[in-house]
Structure formats: structure tokens, C-alpha cells
Amino acid sequence: MHAEPIEDLVRLLARLPGLGPRSARRAVLALLKRPDTLLVPLLAALERCAREVRRCSICGNLDLSDPCAICRDPAREGMQILVVEQVEDLWAMERAGSYKGRYHVLGGTLSAVDALGPEELGVDRLVARAAERPGIEVILALGATVAGQTTAHYLAERLAGTRALVTRLGYGLPVGGELNYLDEGTLAAALQARRPVA
Amino acid sequence: MHAEPIEDLVRLLARLPGLGPRSARRAVLALLKRPDTLLVPLLAALERCAREVRRCSICGNLDLSDPCAICRDPAREGMQILVVEQVEDLWAMERAGSYKGRYHVLGGTLSAVDALGPEELGVDRLVARAAERPGIEVILALGATVAGQTTAHYLAERLAGTRALVTRLGYGLPVGGELNYLDEGTLAAALQARRPVA
Numbered sequence: 001m002h003a004e005p006i007e008d009l010v011r012l013l014a015r016l017p018g019l020g021p022r023s024a025r026r027a028v029l030a031l032l033k034r035p036d037t038l039l040v041p042l043l044a045a046l047e048r049c050a051r052e053v054r055r056c057s058i059c060g061n062l063d064l065s066d067p068c069a070i071c072r073d074p075a076r077e078g079m080q081i082l083v084v085e086q087v088e089d090l091w092a093m094e095r096a097g098s099y100k101g102r103y104h105v106l107g108g109t110l111s112a113v114d115a116l117g118p119e120e121l122g123v124d125r126l127v128a129r130a131a132e133r134p135g136i137e138v139i140l141a142l143g144a145t146v147a148g149q150t151t152a153h154y155l156a157e158r159l160a161g162t163r164a165l166v167t168r169l170g171y172g173l174p175v176g177g178e179l180n181y182l183d184e185g186t187l188a189a190a191l192q193a194r195r196p197v198a
Numbered sequence: 199m200h201a202e203p204i205e206d207l208v209r210l211l212a213r214l215p216g217l218g219p220r221s222a223r224r225a226v227l228a229l230l231k232r233p234d235t236l237l238v239p240l241l242a243a244l245e246r247c248a249r250e251v252r253r254c255s256i257c258g259n260l261d262l263s264d265p266c267a268i269c270r271d272p273a274r275e276g277m278q279i280l281v282v283e284q285v286e287d288l289w290a291m292e293r294a295g296s297y298k299g300r301y302h303v304l305g306g307t308l309s310a311v312d313a314l315g316p317e318e319l320g321v322d323r324l325v326a327r328a329a330e331r332p333g334i335e336v337i338l339a340l341g342a343t344v345a346g347q348t349t350a351h352y353l354a355e356r357l358a359g360t361r362a363l364v365t366r367l368g369y370g371l372p373v374g375g376e377l378n379y380l381d382e383g384t385l386a387a388a389l390q391a392r393r394p395v396a
Contacts, residue, residue, distance in 0.1 A: 003250075003251065003260075003261050003262045003267075005243060005246040005247050005250055005251065005262070006247060006251060006260070008239075008243040008246070009240075009243040009244060009247050012236065012239055012240045012243050013240070015228075015236060016224075016225040016228055016229070016236075017221070017224045017225060017228050018216075018217065018221035018224060018225060019216065019217070019221075019225070023215070023216035023217075025286065025289070026214075026215045026216060026286065027214040027215060027216060027217070028247075029260075029284070029285055029286050030213075030214055030215050031214070031244075031247070032247065032251055032260050032285075033285075033305075035248060038210065038213060038214075039244065039247070039248050040248060041206075041210055042207075042210045042211070042244065043241070043244045043245060043248055045203060045206040045207040045210050046207060046229070046237065046240065046241045046244065047241060048203040048206070049203050049204060049207050049226075049229070049230065049237070050233060050237050050238060050241055052201075052203055053201065053203065053204060053230055062201075062204070062227075062230050063201050064201045064202075064203070069201075086227070087227055087230075087231075088223065088224065088227050091223070107231075
């Protein structure tokens, strides 16, 4: 019905997570109504990202340089690698601000359906990094889901051959979480991880 | 924290309706992970829209040509102008498919806060079009809101000088609507608009 480039734009935006055809249409109209303050700047930002953003060949992070800023930062602890499923998990960890080591981004979990095997997740690369520095700590920060835990289990086995200390994130009550909104699994894990009050 | 072009892209996408900072971040990652199938096509579609889409100088529609396809279509009824607030209302009307006349897109409602006066809404242009063809019908299809109805009232006054027949959309039960979910205003309007059963 509408002009074809507008339809194309709606169709592409609708493929972004969180947007459906309806909200994509609204977004496109917002763009078309504000060409100078929204459409053109967005175009420039996308173009720059398409041209400049690359994947770090060491850890799998997305950045303007390869190796990425984290891998190149001499101030970051070299004896810790935190393994996450996705770049968004790395971003979340960085926002939290308490981790000062390096990363390995898997890009997913082992999955026959999505054709994600050890090669796609860069497991050999991770094992090689771990083997390079005896005594390094590899923190498995995967999701507390079946897929996340299966993958964590596989990684722990693969890392057993190195002299790395393999750990996982603690389970328990989320900070600010209310007991009656939590599922039974979390409550059981929090009980098991209880500590004496100082 | 992240690379500046990525932050720019997140910030700009977060300004689209329906997206917040969180969903914009997810959208950016989806784009960066699929450069060839998503980012580059989106870039091309945006670029084409930025370059080719323009506002119709007759009706205010967005299209690739000025006058737009609807204004240029000789098959569309020339003796009807349907006045809508936004381009999305025109799109909705076209999807419904039952209207075969022309349009006038106001681009909003009269609003002192948003600095939208008769000039911004193209009222003179609408009045001139109505005056050109005596007996033309101007259908006020504005929202059943205070702002919509205030604007409709003003337009009716301005059009009184022309020989246009000014009408408004009927009020009543939405098709598929259930009585017990409707507000009192709609129910009262539907009762008043009752018709004999054929």
C-alpha cells in the first residue's frame, strides 16, 4: 500500500527484538517526521557501527578495535576470564562495575537446533587461553537455565585438562528481591548458600 | 562504557516510540550480530527513505512523489477530503480500504503547548482546496478526544465560509467490541446513533 522503501524499513525494523509490525510502523513514522533530528543521525550512527564495529578475536566482545579495549587494557586482571553467553551479559557485568578481569563471549549455548557446537562458541580458543597461564581462574557466568548449565558442564570438562581454577557465579536472592516473588529453585539455592551473620 | 558509536546508536534508537534504553540495547546487539542480514539492509532502507520520501504539498501524506500517489490517482474521488491528525491515521484508513477519496493530514491538533496553530496544520491549504470545488465533502476524521474535537470544531468554523459539506465520522460500538468493556461515552454515543433494524 505505502511506498516500497517505507514498507522495507517497516519490515526490517519489525525484525528487531521488542518491535512488532505495529510498533515498527510507529517508529518509521517517527523517523520520517523528524528527518534532521532523528533519521539522519540514526543513519550516521548505523553507518559508523557497520563500518567500525568488529568482533574481538581474543574474547568475542564487540568493539571498535581488535583486540577490544578490555583485552588491551593492561590494568585489567589477566588471571581471570569470565565466560558469558552473550555480549549483552558482558555489558551487564561491566555496568555492575565490580569485575576487573577479562572475558570470553561464547555467543550462545551449545545447541543442536541452532547448530552451535564447541567450534562456534570458540571453546578451543578459551581452553588455549586458560592453558597459557597456569593457575588462571575461569568464572563460568552462564545463565541458570538448562542450556546454560549444560554448556557450563561441558566447559568445565574441557577446562579440566588445563591447570585453571574453574568457578561459577553464586546462586541466591537477587539484591532487592522479595521472597514471595521468587521461584522455589532460587529459594532452595539461597538457603543452601546461607552464611553466618557477621 | 562501550564504544561511542554503539552508545550513539543505542541513544538514538531509544528515542523511537516503543523502545526504551533497555530494548534499544537489545536491538543494537541484534543489529551488530547480524551485519549482513539486518544491519546493512536496514542501513540501505533508511538511506533510501531519507533520500526519497517527501511530504505531499497538497495533502501532507508521506510518499516518494509530490504530489503523492493518492493525490495523483485519477481514480480517487475528487469531491471528498478526509481530514486526519496523523499520517498513521491515513495509513489505517487505507488499510481499512473502504475510503476512495482524498486526504488532508493535519500533522497534529491545535495545541498552544506544542506550538501547533492553524498555519502548522495547513488549515489555509485545506480551506482553499475546499473552496475550489463547491459541494465538496470534508469528512473530519479526528480523534474522539478533547484536542481532536476542539480542532474539528475550529475546522468546521473555518470551512463554513466555503460551500463544503462538513461531516464527521460516526460514533458508536467498535466492530467486535463487547458492551461491558466500553466506556460510558461510547455507549451513550452508540445509543444516540441507533438505527432501525432493516
